[in-house]
Amino acid sequence: MEISGAEIVTRCLQEEGVEFVFGYPGGAVLEIYDAIHKQDFFKHVLVRHEQAAVHAADAYSRSSNKVGVALLTSGPGATNGITGIATAYMDSIPLIVISGQVGTPMIGSDAFQEVDMVGCSRPIVKHNFLVKDVRDIAATFKKAFHIATTGRPGPVVIDIPKDVTIHKTKFEYPQSVSIRSYNPPVKGHPGQIKKAAQLLADAKRPFVYVGGGAVLGNASAEVTELVKLLNLPCTNTLMGLGALDGTDANFVGMLGMHGTYEANLAMQYCDVLIAIGARFDDRVISVPNQFLSQAKKIVHIDIDPSSIAKRVKVDVPIVGDVKSVVSDLVALLKETGQRPNDKALAAWWDQVNEWRKPNSLLYTQDSEIIKPQFVVQKLWEVTDGQAIVTSDVGQHQMFAAQYYKFRRPRQWINSGGLGTMGFGLPAAMGAQMANPYAQVACITGEASIQMNIQELSTCKQYHIPVKIINLNNRYLGMVRQWQEFFYGNRYSESYMDALPDFVKLAEAYGHIGMKIEKPADVEPALREAFSEKLKDRLVFLDFITDQKANVFPMVQNGKGLNQMDLPEHMRGMQQVPFENNRDYGNLC
Amino acid sequence: MRHILSILIENEAGALSRVTGLFSARGYNIDSLTVQTTEDVTMSRMTIVTHGSDDIIEQITKQLNKLVEVVKVIDLNEADHIERELMLIKVRATGKERDEMKRMADIFRGRIIDVTEKSYTIELTGPGEKLDAFIKALDPAVILETVRTGASGIGRGERILKI
Numbered sequence: 001m002e003i004s005g006a007e008i009v010t011r012c013l014q015e016e017g018v019e020f021v022f023g024y025p026g027g028a029v030l031e032i033y034d035a036i037h038k039q040d041f042f043k044h045v046l047v048r049h050e051q052a053a054v055h056a057a058d059a060y061s062r063s064s065n066k067v068g069v070a071l072l073t074s075g076p077g078a079t080n081g082i083t084g085i086a087t088a089y090m091d092s093i094p095l096i097v098i099s100g101q102v103g104t105p106m107i108g109s110d111a112f113q114e115v116d117m118v119g120c121s122r123p124i125v126k127h128n129f130l131v132k133d134v135r136d137i138a139a140t141f142k143k144a145f146h147i148a149t150t151g152r153p154g155p156v157v158i159d160i161p162k163d164v165t166i167h168k169t170k171f172e173y174p175q176s177v178s179i180r181s182y183n184p185p186v187k188g189h190p191g192q193i194k195k196a197a198q199l200l201a202d203a204k205r206p207f208v209y210v211g212g213g214a215v216l217g218n219a220s221a222e223v224t225e226l227v228k229l230l231n232l233p234c235t236n237t238l239m240g241l242g243a244l245d246g247t248d249a250n251f252v253g254m255l256g257m258h259g260t261y262e263a264n265l266a267m268q269y270c271d272v273l274i275a276i277g278a279r280f281d282d283r284v285i286s287v288p289n290q291f292l293s294q295a296k297k298i299v300h301i302d303i304d305p306s307s308i309a310k311r312v313k314v315d316v317p318i319v320g321d322v323k324s325v326v327s328d329l330v331a332l333l334k335e336t337g338q339r340p341n342d343k344a345l346a347a348w349w350d351q352v353n354e355w356r357k358p359n360s361l362l363y364t365q366d367s368e369i370i371k372p373q374f375v376v377q378k379l380w381e382v383t384d385g386q387a388i389v390t391s392d393v394g395q396h397q398m399f400a401a402q403y404y405k406f407r408r409p410r411q412w413i414n415s416g417g418l419g420t421m422g423f424g425l426p427a428a429m430g431a432q433m434a435n436p437y438a439q440v441a442c443i444t445g446e447a448s449i450q451m452n453i454q455e456l457s458t459c460k461q462y463h464i465p466v467k468i469i470n471l472n473n474r475y476l477g478m479v480r481q482w483q484e485f486f487y488g489n490r491y492s493e494s495y496m497d498a499l500p501d502f503v504k505l506a507e508a509y510g511h512i513g514m515k516i517e518k519p520a521d522v523e524p525a526l527r528e529a530f531s532e533k534l535k536d537r538l539v540f541l542d543f544i545t546d547q548k549a550n551v552f553p554m555v556q557n558g559k560g561l562n563q564m565d566l567p568e569h570m571r572g573m574q575q576v577p578f579e580n581n582r583d584y585g586n587l588c
Numbered sequence: 589m590r591h592i593l594s595i596l597i598e599n600e601a602g603a604l605s606r607v608t609g610l611f612s613a614r615g616y617n618i619d620s621l622t623v624q625t626t627e628d629v630t631m632s633r634m635t636i637v638t639h640g641s642d643d644i645i646e647q648i649t650k651q652l653n654k655l656v657e658v659v660k661v662i663d664l665n666e667a668d669h670i671e672r673e674l675m676l677i678k679v680r681a682t683g684k685e686r687d688e689m690k691r692m693a694d695i696f697r698g699r700i701i702d703v704t705e706k707s708y709t710i711e712l713t714g715p716g717e718k719l720d721a722f723i724k725a726l727d728p729a730v731i732l733e734t735v736r737t738g739a740s741g742i743g744r745g746e747r748i749l750k751i
């Protein structure tokens with residue numbers, strides 16, 4: 001039997017086990033929407049702006065390891081999706097974005113709502129396709145899902161002209177796929193893994209630096225095993241949070257621009273660094289030369305060869321899937337019994353623990369003004385550290401990363417690479433769809449939330465009971481912080497004037513709003529919002545927080561990891577090993 | 589340093605723009621680029637001449653390999669190779685210039701492939717420097733038009749780029 005291209009699209013999605021499609025209709029995709037109407041394999045979620053469709057699909061992927069799907073119409077629908085696609089691309093998130101296109105005979109004629117989507121999206125996708133023949137749809141979908149989910153994951157765009165969705169052909173979904181030009185590696189080279197084991201055995205100050213690749217590659221268990229087996233100190237990047245339990249004794253906190261004192265100094269002064277699915281981002285190591293000014297041997301495990309030796313030359317590159325490589329490494333270490341010298345390791349731990357002592361995340365909560373850190377800490381307590389937390393971009397994002405100790409991978413959903421304000425709310429929707437029984441909190445700022453506030457309406461329609469934690473400092477706080485530090489307190493355009501009444505706004509959308517102004521009210525408000533009674537309701541908690549709070553520690557651009565701006569109680573503190581004459585080797 | 593990269597790439601619409609887009613997006617240089625299908629028409633072979641430090645060339649190679657449609661990439665500079673470029677050059681040729689021009693073409697082993705009363709079109713192949721030398725040897729005033737393909741390269745002997 002012959003069916004239309006549009007029906008084939010829905011059948012392909014069914015074959016791939018898709019549960020939700022986040023989208024918004026328009027002329028070029030009306031055939032597809034008609035086919036969606038006639039099926040009940042998957043549910044369509046009607047967002048209020050296409051950017052949100054892509055963010056929601058993206059967070060659906062991030063929070064579940066399934067593949068999110070977004071459906072956009074041609075022209076403005078497709079271009080509205082671009083920010084979402086770039087967000088997913090920067091964080092290597094598997095995603096399928098289907099965009100409508102004008103009919104093939106019209107392509108190139110500046111037709112109504114025509115945009116060269118393949119051209120526009122090319123620099124921000126793992127791959128994209130323009131399907132020009134109805135007979136190619138099925139094979140294209142098979143390839144697209146394969147490409148999006150294997151190797152280093154990423155978004156794939158499938159652009160489908162309207163006439164192709166009308167034409168008919170027989171539907172047959174390919175059972176397997178093989179692309180001769182695309183063969184991502186899996187297993188790491190055994191010789192390289194041996195070298196890594198040897199380096200670890202010779203290490204006096206070993207350190208493990210775990211990134212988003214360990215989350216994407218579902219390798220949290222393997223990484224944890226490695227860390228525990230040798231009792232190594234370990235840090236996670238912003239994207240890696242949860243890969244090692246944030247409450248684990250071996251965890252020294254996040255590293256980087258807003259990393260902890262102990263994580264940044266351990267990163268700087270270690271002698272053997274094992275980098276696992278992390279890409280030595282500029283927000284992590286700052287300037288490569290500064291980072292390398294203390295000699296260290298580096299093992300770098302990454303599935304993408306282009307991530308290796310991109311910013312930092314390494315001694316033992318291992319190309320392969322984290323899960324496979326780390327479990328091979330663990331197996332080898334167990335077999336050979338190789339491990340760092342106990343005495344040296346104990347001394348190194350003494351050092352790390354001394355760095356921990358001053359607690360670089362310390363803040364004081366007085367009785368008057370709510371500190372943003374306090375809200376996140378209370379949220380952690382109230383949700384037992386178990387909520388899925390999404391975030392926007394700014395100070396609140398960093399506070400969320402620092403103070404919510406993530407217990408497991410895929411629990412922390414944020415835009416790290418692109419830093420997209422407006423991500424948080426649609427991301428919370430996608431995460432809640434993928435995890436209907438989980439508590440989902442969106443930690444946001446009064447500026448970020450307004451970038452996709454219209455999604456409160458989507459939440460109402462689909463009964464998405466996320467809790468919005470608005471850390472309302474009446475400032476583009478992160479911008480204000482930089483202006484305070486680097487621009488002589490000239491707060492150019494960083495004050496959010498004429499803010500809406502968020503309580504009324506939430507109510508206008510049919511939700512519950514709360515305004516919290518006193519520290520004493522923080523916990524009760526959170527308890528109420530997460531209570532059984534409000535389990536099915538979206539609650540918008542507008543916390544009026546300290547306008548002057550800054551994120552510490554901070555590594556300024558161009559500075560080294562041992563040149564942090566420290567919080568007040570640590571100002572002037574040395575950023576070197578406390579004792580240089582230990583028997584575990586000369587540090588500097 | 590100057591490098592010649594040879595790339596086997598699926599012969600698909602848009603594949604070329606992925607390659608050129610990559611170079612511009614990442615700030616790499618393209619000195620020249622040639623492309624044509626191979627004996628297997630499903631595949632094209634591209635030669636890109638670029639320059640940059642070893643680190644940059646390494647990144648370019650890795651980034652090219654990452655493109656889904658790229659089948660294989662080699663840096664010809666890593667071993668012995670041969671490169672050739674084709675130039676068509678139209679020169680003014682009147683009066684006694686005609687003999688002179690013919691002699692020059694012969695010296696450089698060029699061929700005159702089109703003749704009018706006032707001009708010759710000369711075809712010349714060789715390494716880029718030879719083509720440069722030919723242009724230099726001429727009085728700029730007689731050159732009416734030049735068109736060059738950019739280099740094509742191939743490894744010597746047993747060194748073969750194929751799947």
Ligand SMILES: Cc1cc2nc3c(=O)[nH]c(=O)nc-3n(C[C@H](O)[C@H](O)[C@H](O)COP(=O)(O)OP(=O)(O)OC[C@H]3O[C@@H](n4cnc5c(N)ncnc54)[C@H](O)[C@@H]3O)c2cc1C
Nearest residue numbers: 211212213217238239256257258277279303322416417419
């Ligand atoms: C306001 C702001 C402040 C920030 N401050 C910080 C900060 O203080 N600290 C910080 O860490 N970040 C910070 N970031 C985030 C930063 O910009 C980067 O996004 C982040 O550091 C990158 O994380 P990553 O190195 O883990 O790499 P990711 O972007 O998560 O990349 C993953 C890597 O793993 C590889 N990979 C993927 N899958 C696999 C697999 N299966 N097997 C092996 N390898 C795989 C990929 O090829 C890639 O190289 C900040 C961002 C913002 C917006």
Ligand SMILES: Cc1ncc(C[n+]2csc(CCOP(=O)(O)OP(=O)(O)O)c2C)c(N)n1
Nearest residue numbers: 394395396421445446447448475476477478
């Ligand atoms: C789409 C977008 N525009 C601009 C920026 C630059 N930017 C980064 S943080 C920030 C301020 C965010 O303010 P708010 O959401 O209130 O968070 P706060 O820092 O106050 O916690 C801005 C404007 C960005 N990251 N994304």
Ligand SMILES: [Mg+2]
Nearest residue numbers: 445446475477
């Ligand atoms: Mg703010």
